Amino acid sequence: MKNSALVVIDLQNDITKNYKEIITKVNEAIDWAEQKGLWIVYIQHNNLSAGTRTFKPGTRGAELVPELNVVSNHIFTKVKSNALTSEAFTAFIQEHEISEFYVVGADAAACIKSTCYNMTKSGYAVHVLSDCITSYDKKKLPELLAYYESKGCEVLALSDVKGRRASQRNGSDDL
Numbered sequence: 103m104k105n106s107a108l109v110v111i112d113l114q115n116d117i118t119k120n121y122k123e124i125i126t127k128v129n130e131a132i133d134w135a136e137q138k139g140l141w142i143v144y145i146q147h148n149n150l151s152a153g154t155r156t157f158k159p160g161t162r163g164a165e166l167v168p169e170l171n172v173v174s175n176h177i178f179t180k181v182k183s184n185a186l187t188s189e190a191f192t193a194f195i196q197e198h199e200i201s202e203f204y205v206v207g208a209d210a211a212a213c214i215k216s217t218c219y220n221m222t223k224s225g226y227a228v229h230v231l232s233d234c235i236t237s238y239d240k241k242k243l244p245e246l247l248a249y250y251e252s253k254g255c256e257v258l259a260l261s262d263v264k265g266r267r268a269s270q271r272n273g274s275d276d277l
């Protein structure tokens with residue numbers, strides 16, 4: 103599974119709204135990915151725009167949330183919504199020939215949406231773990247999950263991913 107990666111997007115102190123509701127599941131996804139030998143990548147947003155106070159480089163707000171299980175030093179920063187705009191991240195993808203991504207984190211209506219769209223557009227296989235993402239407006243999550251599917255992403259719960267891998271390991275095609 104070394105051509106696969108779990109990508110944890112923007113679970114930073116300045117995105118405190120609603121992340122505590124998913125952090126346990128995100129950490130469970132990290133444990134699963136670690137056990138399966140996936141690359142585990144953390145994406146941090148840096149806001150370089152003048153006049154804004156959130157996600158400023160070098161501030162507590164830009165740091166990963168303290169509850170997050172950080173198990174690798176593969177931490178990349180971006181300054182735009184799409185994680186693929188990080189040259190270091192895209193170089194990492196190419197260097198390790200990663201073609202499949204499992205996406206978790208925040209914000210489903212912004213950075214996750216942009217990253218997933220651009221990943222599928224680039225030909226990558228993208229799986230959004232529905233119980234491991236959140237948004238500022240949680241009422242929009244069902245609409246966003248439908249959007250992801252319409253753009254070629256597979257939307258699954260973490261338990262489905264865990265079950266699928268177990269089924270494949272046992273020689274079964276059943277989920």
